[in-house]
Amino acid sequence: MLLPLLWIAELHPWALFPWRNQGRGLARMKRDWIIPPIRVLENSKQVPEDLVQIKSDKIFLGEVIYKLEGPGVDQEPKNLFEIDDKIGVIRSKQPLDREKHSSFTLKAFALSPSGERLENPTTIEIVVLDQNDNKPIFTRRQFVGSVSEFAVPGTSVMSVSATDADDPMTDNAALSYSIIGQESIPANAVTKTMFGINNETGTIYTRDVGLDREVVKGFRLKLQVADMGGMGLTTEGEAIINVSDINNHAPLFSPASYNMTAEENKSYLEIGRVNVTDRDDRGTRNWEAKYSILPSNDPKRSFAITTDPATNQGVISVVKPLDYETQKEHLLLLTVENVIPLSSKALKLQPSTATVVVTVVNKNEGPYFREDPIVIKAPESLLPGTPLTRITAFDPDNSELRYETNYSFLFLDPEGWLEVDRNTGDISVKRAFNMRSPHVEDNSYSAAVRVTDAGGLSSTATVKVVLEETNDFPPMLHPSSGSICRGVSSSRYGLFLTAVDEDRHPHAAPFIFELVFDQSANWTVVKVNDTHASLQPTVELEAGEYAVRVAVSDSGSPPMSANSQVNVTVCLCDSYGDCKSEAGAVLGSSVGISFIAVIIIIALLLLLSVTLAACGRRHHMKKGTGLLVGDSEDDVRDNILNYDEQGGGEEDENAFNIDLFWNPHDAPSSPRSYYTGTGVPRSKQPLRRDAPHNLPSPIYPRRPPANPTDIEDYINDGLVVADTDPNVPPYDTALIYDYEGDGSVAGSLSSIASGSSDEDQDYDYLNDWGPRFQKLANLFDSH
Secondary structure, three states, X not given: OEEEOOOOOOOOOOOOOOOOOOXXXXXXXXXXXXXXXXXXXXXXXXXXXEEEEEEEHHHHOOOOEEEEEOEOOOEOOOOOEEEOOOOOXXXXXXXXXXXXXXXXXXXXXXXXXXXOEOOOOEEXXXXXXXXXXXXOEEOOOXXXXXXXXXXXXXXXXXXXXXXXXXXXXXXXXXXXXXXXXXXXXXXXOOXXXXXXXXXXXXXXXXXXXXXXXXXXXXXXXXXXXXXXXXXXXXXXXXXXXXXXXXXXXXXXXXXXXXXXEEEOOOOEEEEEEEOEEOOOOOOOOOOOEEEEEOHHHXXXXXXXXXXXXXXXXXXXXXXXXXXXXXXXXXXXXXXXXXXXXXXXXXXXXXOEEEEEEEEEEOOOOOOEEOOOXXXXXXXXXXXXXXXXXXXXXXXXXXXXXXXXXXXXXXXXXXXXXXXXOOOOOEEEEOOOOOOOXXXXXXXXXXEEEEEEOOOOOEEEEEEEEEEEOOOOOOOEEEOOEEEEEOOOOOXXXXXXXXXXXXXXXXXXXXXXXXXXXXXXXXXXXXXXXXXXXXXXXXXXXXXXXXEEEEEEEOOOOOOOEEEEEEEEEEEOEOOOXXXXXXXXXXXXXXXOOOXXXXXXXXXXXXXXXXXXXXXXXXXXXXXXXXXXXXXXXXXXXXXXXXXXXXXXXXXXXXXXXXOOOOOHHHOOOOOOOOEOOOOOEHHHOOOOOOOOOOOOOOOOOOOOOOOHHHHHHHHHHHXXXXXXXXXXXXXXOOOOOOOOOOOOOOOOOOOOOOOOOHHHOXXXXXXXXXXXXXXXXXXXXXX
């Protein structure tokens, strides 16, 4: 058994190390002796130093070799300990440092010369004893804190701290704090001891009264910390304590009265400044001033005061223009206080006040209107010279005023409808109003008026005339002529009537259509909607022309009406509801013809015969003279026949809207579709969309020219009129002509000028007549 020199312990008979006995079976373990720790003082100068000696009870059986393992021997930190392998003495090889290694745990072995383990290893515990070899150290180089001025004694200011590397379980690390010096900032401002410190916790506190920021700004304290409870090693430190300001001083005006001037009718950023003093710290909230103007001295809030943050001055400005004529002088009463309230430790005083006298400087002022815009309500039918209103302008300088309409500035009188008296300001009508003017929007017309004083200063106001619609125009009946079919139900077919009124709502539609005189025995007017009616016969009428007087009234107040004569043609119609031509009616009608109709047909036939006889035969024309230009008495001019051009064919759907059938019950509510004078509903004729509807057609040339050489001009005149006619289709539209019955009352025209030969004619001049005659020129060129 391994035995220390002073202690005996029974060791294990075997150990799990390289020297364990091979093949030894399990055996009962004997109880080990517990060896107490071996205590070694750090920083020992006696090295090497014998610490302990161990011996094995196997020494009586033969030679024993001792070995030592663990930290400080063969593990880091190495070479701190060693063992004498012959006698078992453990020694320290160099001084130990407890702050680095406070203890070591080693294992000792007993071996035979052959390396066989003789005993179980023994644990050796070495404890390093502390020495006071470390001074305490403050955790900061300089501690900074603050305390409010006028703080009461015992007020905690701040805490300081220090550390010691020695064993905290010993007095070597027991620290004690103290203040060993005090210096005021500025120096010698305060000489008495103002602060104390808790020697255990390091808390600094106030010990006395008299901390006044206006007297002393702060303190510099010299601190000391010592271990061994204040009796050991020491270290010095520093603490800075600032005395913080409280709002214990109210701002005071200096001086308390001021005089300033301000020009009337101007707003200023600044007209003057007022000064205050405050003993609190400059630039802090305790020092910042807040000014106010008593409302009783400035009821209109014409002035304002703000604080200049750099100087703490009060800046007075004019926020509403002043009027010299109303008030020449203003007396302002100002008050001042800090942004934050005064401390409870400050003296209770009333806020400081100051007076400011502001003198208003008079300037020439321009006139102004008492109201802008000037709204006038007037009927549209007022006559020129009618007074509308009197405008009022005010000149603060009581100067003579002149009024005039404004023609040169932004606001204008574009229609020249108004007139203003230059001396009185009376506005009257200069020209009649027109509600259809493009300058009238939402029944309102805007102009402007300008007033100028004797000094040349002027002011402009808007004149807004709200026009009230009046019933100025009677409705006009459309169409003035048309046709209806004979022998069909009057409820299905009739003449579709409408009216056009230049007035606007409510003086236009709905319209009332009535028959004039006693015509109800043969005719009636049936209402279709508010703008249309159907003129229908009440009895079976003979084919012919009828004049019907129809009156139409609007809904104005008072209403206006007009009566017109509607020329109605009662005719025979084909299966499509279209009137047949008169020749077709004569030949194809199964009913009798009136005596007047027979006379008209005979007259037409006689006229056609006379025309054909007068034409004669054409002379043989020379080459280059042209087809229609010649000297022969036999020249024949084609008669231009006027047919009812109903449109159709290859209609251009982008320019027309063609309806093949019509009856009054399908009539549109718009007055744009109505009967034409030819007796055919306009809804069947292609409608031009590039021209306004309901405009009168121009007068076409109807009389044939007296001289054959005028035919070209005659044709060109007709083309010009047709091109400008808004009620006919364009020239590129195929036309549908009325059916005129079988045969012709005029007979054949194939014999006219048949004696002339086309072979000797030169038709090159047709190329000069333009694109309308190009196909004709190509036709003759092919011959």
